[in-house]
Amino acid sequence: MLLHKARLEAEAEGRDMQIPPEITQKAPELVDDERALFKAHLEQLENNRKILQAQRKQRRQELDEARARRTHLQRSLDLLSRELKMTEPLVEAGAISEVDVLRLRRQVSDLQGELDAVKLSIPRLESLLDEAEKKLEEVELSFRAKAREQLADVLSELSQLQESAVALQDRVKRTEVRSPVRGTIKQVLVTTVGGVVQPGMDLVEIVPLDDTLLVEAKISPRDIGFIGPGQEAVVKITAYDFAIYGGLKGRVEQISADAIQDQDGKNFYLVRVRTEKNHLGTDEHPLPIIPGMQAKVDILTGKKTVLQYLLKPVLRAKQKALRER
Structure with a gap:
């Protein structure tokens, strides 16, 4: 369709066809076919023009001949009329016979009739020449007008195709689900073929690979009083030996508002810890952490010196001394 548009333009x-290089590279055979059709149309136009040019030349030649003959007949008639005028007095003098005068009169009459016929033919020949010139002009105008008419149809079809293409692209785009981040699929929530997905509905759970980790930990109700948002924590991945690979530093980000009961009937608080990195090891040789790995979270609730730790039993005994129930 684009090639048709280029040819018709x-x-x-x-002017000559102007075809974008990318189309020439993608469809060289179609380009050659369209150029051949363009050349054939121009050759047909040129042939029609040559035929009309020949007709115009013939009409002009006929007109020129008629005008030249008119001039010749007019001169001959003038001379013959002068001769007749000079001869008529000689009849009365008996110098020539009356038959000679009649012959001259007949010749004058014949020339006059022939001259009148030529004069009448000149307007007709001029009209034929004008008609030939108009046909020569119209053949090219008609060629251009036909091309513009076909071009309008092609542009209309292209517009419809572009609208259809946009609609199809939108439909294809809607069939693709793209994650906003690079990550690993944890769970596919919709698996029904041909099912309808409601707006805002979750399709897939993805664990980001280029982001920090959010680790969920269960905290006993007796320890929850010592934990608050922003506290430092260390996440130990059970798949990697902590003594060798260490753990991930992080901070408490969120604590559940109330206790939650698990399947065994035990109560716990859900604490979320945000790590500083998403892998163990170094940046050059990372040890990836994938969904499903288990972790142990140590939350720093305070700091004590060695002396405070050693004196803790003594201080506790002092607080309980000399008391009775």
């Missing part, structure tokens, strides 16, 4: 504007 060239025919309508009277």
Whole structure:
């Protein structure tokens, strides 16, 4: 369709075809076919023009001949009329016979009739010449007009195709689900073929690979009083030996508002810890952490010196001394 457009534009504007290089590379055979059709149309136009040019030349030649003959007949008639005028007095003098005068009169009459016929033919020949010139002009105008008419149809079809293409692209785009982040699929929530997905509905759970980790930990109700948002924590991945690979530093980000009961009937608080990195090891040789790995979370609730730790039993005994129930 784009090749048709390029050809018709060239025919309508009277110039050579201008085809984008990318189309020539993608469809060279179609380009050659369209150029051949363009050349054939121009050759047909040129042949029609040559035929009309020959007709115009013939009409002009006929008109020129008629005008030249008119001039010749007019001169001959003038001379013969002068001769007749000079001869008529000689009849009365008996110098020539009356038959000679009659012959001259007949010749004058014949020339006059022939001259009148030629004069009448000149307007008709001029009209034929004008008609030939108009046909020569119209053949190219008609060629350009036909190309513009076809170009309008092609542009209309292209517009419809572009609208259809946009609609199809939108439909194809809607069939693709793209994650906003790079990650690993944890769970596919919709698996029904041909099912309808409601707006805002979750399709897939993805664990980001280029982001920090959010680790969920269960905290006993007796320890929850010592934990608050922002506290430092260390996440130990059970798949990697902590003594060798260490753990991930992080901070408490969120604590559940109330206790939650698990399947065994035990109560716990859900604490979420945000790590500083998403892998163990170094950046050059990372040890990946994938969904499903288990972790142990140590939350730092305070700091004590060695002396405070050693004196803790003594201080506790002092607080309980000399008391009775």
